[in-house]
Amino acid sequence: xxxxxxxxxxxxxxxxxxxxxxxxxxxxxxxxxxxxxxxxxxxxxxxxxxxxxxxxxxxxxxxxxxxxxxxxxxxxxxxxxxxxxxxxxxxxxxxxxxxxxxxxxxxxxxxxxxxxxxxxxxxxxxxxxxxxxxxxxxxxxxxxxxxxxxxxxxxxxxxxxxxxxxxxxxxxxxxxxxxxxxxxxxxxxxxxxxxxxxxxxxxxxxxxxxxxxxxxxxxxxxxxxxxxxxxxxxxxxxxxxxxxxxxxxxxxxxxxxxxxxxxxxxxxxxxxxxxxxxxxxxxxxxxxxxxxxxxxxxxxxxxxxxxxxxxxxxxxxxxxxxxxxxxxxxxxxxxxxxxxxxxxxxxxxxxxxxxxxxxxxxxxxxxxxxxxxxxxxxxxxxxxxxxx
Amino acid sequence: xxxxxxxxxxxxxxxxxxxxxxxxxxxxxxxxxxxxxxxxxxxxxxxxxxxxxxxxxxxxxxxxxxxxxxxxxxxxxxxxxxxxxxxxxxxxxxxxxxxxxxxxxxxxxxxxxxxxxxxxxxxxxxxxxxxxxxxxxxxxxxxxxxxxxxxxxxxxxxxxxxxxxxxxxxxxxxxxxxxxxxxxxxxxxxxxxxxxxxxxxxxxxxxxxxxxxxxxxxxxxxxxxxxxxxxxxxxxxxxxxxxxxxxxxxxxxxxxxxxxxxxxxxxxxxxxxxxxxxxxxxxxxxxxxxxxxxxxxxxxxxxxxxxxxxxxxxxxxxxxxxxxxxxxxxxxxxxxxxxxxxxxxxxxxxxxxxxxxxxxxxxxxxxx
Numbered sequence: 001x002x003x004x005x006x007x008x009x010x011x012x013x014x015x016x017x018x019x020x021x022x023x024x025x026x027x028x029x030x031x032x033x034x035x036x037x038x039x040x041x042x043x044x045x046x047x048x049x050x051x052x053x054x055x056x057x058x059x060x061x062x063x064x065x066x067x068x069x070x071x072x073x074x075x076x077x078x079x080x081x082x083x084x085x086x087x088x089x090x091x092x093x094x095x096x097x098x099x100x101x102x103x104x105x106x107x108x109x110x111x112x113x114x115x116x117x118x119x120x121x122x123x124x125x126x127x128x129x130x131x132x133x134x135x136x137x138x139x140x141x142x143x144x145x146x147x148x149x150x151x152x153x154x155x156x157x158x159x160x161x162x163x164x165x166x167x168x169x170x171x172x173x174x175x176x177x178x179x180x181x182x183x184x185x186x187x188x189x190x191x192x193x194x195x196x197x198x199x200x201x202x203x204x205x206x207x208x209x210x211x212x213x214x215x216x217x218x219x220x221x222x223x224x225x226x227x228x229x230x231x232x233x234x235x236x237x238x239x240x241x242x243x244x245x246x247x248x249x250x251x252x253x254x255x256x257x258x259x260x261x262x263x264x265x266x267x268x269x270x271x272x273x274x275x276x277x278x279x280x281x282x283x284x285x286x287x288x289x290x291x292x293x294x295x296x297x298x299x300x301x302x303x304x305x306x307x308x309x310x311x312x313x314x315x316x317x318x319x320x321x322x323x324x325x326x327x328x329x330x331x332x333x334x335x336x337x338x339x340x341x342x343x344x345x346x347x348x349x350x351x352x353x354x355x356x357x358x359x360x361x362x363x364x365x366x367x368x369x370x371x372x373x374x375x376x377x378x379x380x381x382x383x384x385x386x387x388x
Numbered sequence: 389x390x391x392x393x394x395x396x397x398x399x400x401x402x403x404x405x406x407x408x409x410x411x412x413x414x415x416x417x418x419x420x421x422x423x424x425x426x427x428x429x430x431x432x433x434x435x436x437x438x439x440x441x442x443x444x445x446x447x448x449x450x451x452x453x454x455x456x457x458x459x460x461x462x463x464x465x466x467x468x469x470x471x472x473x474x475x476x477x478x479x480x481x482x483x484x485x486x487x488x489x490x491x492x493x494x495x496x497x498x499x500x501x502x503x504x505x506x507x508x509x510x511x512x513x514x515x516x517x518x519x520x521x522x523x524x525x526x527x528x529x530x531x532x533x534x535x536x537x538x539x540x541x542x543x544x545x546x547x548x549x550x551x552x553x554x555x556x557x558x559x560x561x562x563x564x565x566x567x568x569x570x571x572x573x574x575x576x577x578x579x580x581x582x583x584x585x586x587x588x589x590x591x592x593x594x595x596x597x598x599x600x601x602x603x604x605x606x607x608x609x610x611x612x613x614x615x616x617x618x619x620x621x622x623x624x625x626x627x628x629x630x631x632x633x634x635x636x637x638x639x640x641x642x643x644x645x646x647x648x649x650x651x652x653x654x655x656x657x658x659x660x661x662x663x664x665x666x667x668x669x670x671x672x673x674x675x676x677x678x679x680x681x682x683x684x685x686x687x688x689x690x691x692x693x694x695x696x697x698x699x700x701x702x703x704x705x706x707x708x709x710x711x712x713x714x715x716x717x718x719x720x721x722x723x724x725x726x727x728x729x730x731x732x733x734x735x736x737x738x739x740x741x742x743x744x745x746x747x748x749x750x751x752x753x754x755x756x
Contacts, residue, residue, distance in 0.1 A: 064518035160398045164420070164737070232511070240737070241405060309584050310511020312738045313420055 009287060010126035013037075037129065041118060048294075049261040050080040055295070056261075056302055063306035084254065092250035095158050102156035107252040109149030114262040116142045121269050122197050124279050124286035135196040136188060139270060140181055143225070146259070147173040153256070154244035165243025168313060173225055175317055179324035180221035186214040186335045187274050190345045200278035208275040209350040212357035213331040215275045217324050219300075222267045224320070226260070228305050231316055268297040327364055395423050402431045406509050406741045409751030413728075413740070420736045425729050429722075432755035440715030445471050445546060445682045448715060452702075453540040455717060456753040458501055461494035461531075462695040464544040469625060470702040471546045474689035477678060481627075481669040483548040488626050488664045489561070490534070490543065491693070492657040496568070497527040498696035499650040499657075502748040506647055507579060509745030510588050511738075516579065523571055526564050533557055546682060548674035561665065568658050576651055589644040593731040593743035596641060600727070607698025608649045609724045609747055613641035619694040631663045643746035650748075681710050688714075697721045697748060717756060721749040 016036070020029040054069075054077060061068025069076035094103050120135040122128040132138050147170060154166020188194055190210055191202040199207075208215045224231040240246075245256045272278060272293035279286030281293075311319065334356070338349060401412035410431035416424040436455060440448045452467040453460030465487055472479060504520030528538040534557060535543040535550060543550055579585055595605065600613040610617055618635045620628040636652030638645025684706040692701035698720025705714035724747050732740045 060513065060515075064515045065522050066518055160396065164398075305513055306515045308512065309507060309582070309588065310738075311584060312588060312736060314736070315587055 007125065008285070009124050013127070041129070042115070045115065045118060045262060045265065046258070048265055049258055050084070052261045052265060052298060053080040053083075055298065059299070059302045060306045063303070087254040087257075088251055090250040092252060093247070095247045098158040098247065099156040102152050103247075104252070106149045106153035106156060107248065107255040109152060110146050111149075111255040111259045111262075113142045113145040113149075114259040114266065117263075117266045118269075120196060121266070122200055122273060122278060123290060127286075128197060131195060131197045134194045136184055136194045136199075139196075139266075140177070140184070143263075143266075144173070144177055146263070150244050153248065157244070157247035159247050161240040161242075161246050162244050164240050165246070168240075169227070169244055171313075172227070172231070172316060172320075175320040176221040176224040176231075176324075179217050179320060179328040180225065182325070182328035182332060183214045183217035183221065184274065186211045186331050189332070189335050189339060196273050196278075200273055200280060203277045203280060205347045205350060206275060206277040210345065210347070210353055211275065211331070211335070212354050213327060213334075213360060215271075216357070216361065217328050217331065218274070219271060221320070221324060222271065223301060223304065224316070226263050226267055226301075228264070228301055232310060264298065264301065265294070268294040268301075271297045323364070327360060330360065393418075400740075401428075406745065407751075408505065408744070408749055411749065411751055411754065413744075415737070415740065417737065420738075422732050422735055422737065422740055425732045425740065427725060427728055430755055432751045434756065436756045437715050437717060441711055441713065444680070444710045445684065445712065446680050448712065449544070449546070450540075450542055451715075453542055454752060455719065455756055456695060456697065456700070456721070456750045457539055458750050459494045459498045459696045460540050461490045461543065462693055462700060464542065465491050465626075466691055466693045466695070466700045467702045468544045468546055469693065470689050470691035470704050471682070471684065473691050474687060474704055474706055475546075475682065475684045477547045478675050479548055480672045480675060482552070482671045483673040484626050485664055485668050486549055486553060486673065487544060488628065488631075489661060490531070490541075491626075492660045492664070493527050493530065493561075495657045495696045496654050497524045499654050500524045500527075502696070503575070503579075503647060503650055506643075506742075506745040506748070507585070509741045510585060516575075519575070523568070530557070530560055530564065533560060545674060545678070547678035548672070550674075552673045558665070561661075565658055565661055565665070569655065572651065572654050572658070580648065580651065586644070588738075589642065589647060589742055589746070591640070591642050591644075592735065592739050593643045593746060594641050595727060595731060599730065600641065603723070603727045605698070605724050605727060606720050607694070607696070607724065608646050608653065609698065611635065612638035612646035612649045612746075614638055619692055619699055623692070625691070625693060628660075630667070631660045633657075633660050643742050646746045646748075683708065683710055684712075692718065695720055697750065697753070698724060717753075719753040719756060721747065722754045722756075725749055725754060 017029075017033060020033055024032065057079065058068045058076060069079040072078040072082045094100050117139055119129045120132050120138050122131070150169045150173070151166045154162040154164075154169065157163075187199065187207050190207060191199040193199060193202065245253060248256055269290070272290060276293045276297070278293075279290045281289035284292070334353075338352075339345060342349070395416050395418045397414065397416050399412060400415055401407040402410040407413070412428040412431065414426045414428055415422055434454075436451050440451050443451070449464060449467060452463040456463050471477070500520040500523050504517035507516040508514060531541055531543075532538050533554060535541050537543070595609065595613045597613045597615060600610050600615060605613070606617070614637050616635045616637050619625070620633075621635060633656040636649050636656065638649050684704075686706055686708045688703070688705045690701055690703045692699050694700075699718065700720050701718035703714070703716040703718065704712050707713040728744065728747065731743045735743070
């Protein structure tokens with residue numbers, strides 16, 4: 001019984017597989033099966049993205065003591081759909097002097113990698129499109145393609161704000177890729193595998209407990225990759241309005257918008273998979289456990305977004321290279337040392353690693369902020385006084 | 389191969405989320421660094437000073453609260469003071485005290501808006517702004533109770549007020565003033581020691597004390613640079629000398645200090661309101677027989693008040709007719725803006741937005 005529930009999705013898949021192969025020639029069944037799965041994946045991603053958009057708008061409005069969209073459908077649930085319809089019917093404008101082909105291609109180049117990432121993400125035991133043995137490498141490689149689309153979009157728009165946003169995008173995304181990759185290495189070392197399926201299975205204890213420092217670095221770097229506040233420099237509204245996609249309208253803008261949230265969804269799934277134990281949760285079937293974790297991670301992103309102001313360009317780059325990179329290297333060093341000493345990675349190391357990570361973060365943040373404070377002149381102004 | 393680079397010019401505004409209205413900055417960038425900056429004014433010019441010359445003194449009152457629409461009470465006050473000074477019109481004590489109340493309430497409302505917009509310019513996703521607006525909303529509700537208007541009140545009259553406080557006003561004000569310090573402390577805790585706000589605004593846009601004085605800056609911009617100059621104490625009007633309050637000043641003159649000064653001034657305003665509430669004299673609020681088609685004696689008068697943005701002055705010249713011969717406004721945010729270029733040179737684009745936000749301009753007043 002329990003086994004049936006846990007393996008519900010693979011069982012359905014296998015049944016479909018058997019049914020199609022029963023009366024169709026092999027190649028056609030293969031094609032058809034692939035097509036069906038892709039459609040299922042696309043539909044579920046897009047629906048989750050719509051749910052994310054709704055959650056973000058409603059959630060942030062609750063953080064900001066206001067109601068948020070509540071006119072379209074119950075609790076505003078149909079608002080994202082109304083927005084999507086609006087975007088699709090809007091005029092598609094290419095700015096005068098813009099590069100038509102590149103302008104078009106950019107939207108596609110941003111959207112496609114955002115979807116491709118989902119090919120290797122494990123949703124439940126056995127439910128993964130391609131269980132690549134180098135799944136993590138694939139994710140990182142595909143993830144870094146998006147920046148090309150962003151730059152192309154900014155360049156082809158023939159707009160100075162777009163160009164500025166694009167320049168910031170390249171600098172920021174390339175910089176944050178480095179600590180992000182390095183933070184994943186710790187997980188790979190502990191799990192002894194690059195396959196996401198294996199990494200999930202290796203987590204008797206979620207890796208957030210064994211690799212707290214890695215989690216912090218990954219989360220910080222990933223939110224920079226997603227350009228969410230406090231690192232949303234490439235579309236900083238108060239400075240460069242919308243950054244690289246300021247000249248996009250209609251469906252092309254919708255593609256950028258969808259890609260942003262699809263990336264947020266992908267990062268939520270990756271964080272859940274690498275650090276929170278993926279689909280594993282005691283007493284909860286995997287296809288409920290994973291969504292729970294996804295929405296928890298996304299909620300954390302929302303919380304940060306609605307709380308923090310934005311960093312400046314140079315401070316942001318400094319944070320990547322001077323802040324995150326050294327502790328990412330330190331994390332690899334510590335993990336490697338522990339592996340060497342204990343010939344494995346026993347669970348009780350969590351008791352060592354959590355205080356250690358807290359200590360490192362504390363010391364490092366003190367050291368790092370000296371730089372910022374030294375440029376600022378002195379302490380807070382004394383509200384001093386001339387009494388009448 | 390050597391890459392050829394050139395600075396490039398960007399128009400920030402007139403339509404831009406952070407220019408607080410239709411204000412345009414012509415900026416020349418070297419990468420992200422500002423090489424040159426030129427503010428371009430006038431997109432909201434309505435010719436209010438000229439319009440005033442064609443209206444009676446009573447009608448001019450409605451022009452004043454459309455200038456600095458975030459502190460309409462202070463604008464009304466400065467104009468009314470100028471007319472009363474020129475005409476020698478007496479004001480009943482109750483009206484004077486209520487004027488203090490409303491202008492301090494307006495100061496809190498305006499500073500809330502300024503701080504919210506400033507943090508928004510730092511890149512926060514509207515959250516601080518919404519919290520500030522929540523508090524400001526209570527004050528606008530009070531004003532609505534007082535005179536039916538939320539933004540352009542037109543509550544003061546030449547020689548007094550349009551009417552006395554409604555009976556439900558004082559309990560509502562008391563409730564607001566009791567809760568306000570708690571909110572101000574909360575914002576202070578949340579914002580003042582925030583690492584990112586420190587990093588973004590400390591040391592940014594330092595306005596030296598001498599430059600601030602020479603540029604005749606006023607208000608929180610001047611006090612942020614460490615000059616304890618507040619017209620409420622330097623050249624007292626109404627009955628401010630009766631009240632105990634401090635003038636908060638900054639140490640460095642940077643954007644952070646200007647923000648802190650505003651935060652601290654809200655506390656002082658709460659203090660003043662508390663004292664003013666205790667000592668309301670009562671009695672009539674309007675001097676009888678002030679003619680609506682008022683004729684002022686020939687001459688000129690200048691009256692200034694400490695508006696939330698600085699020294700707000702009205703200069704009136706009368707030729708004995710029912711219209712002012714000259715209706716001149718000294719708009720504080722216009723004059724505070726004159727140092728913008730010096731403040732921004734060499735900083736990055738993001739800093740220019742922060743500096744502009746810390747000066748706290750209202751375009752209705754800058755362009756008039």
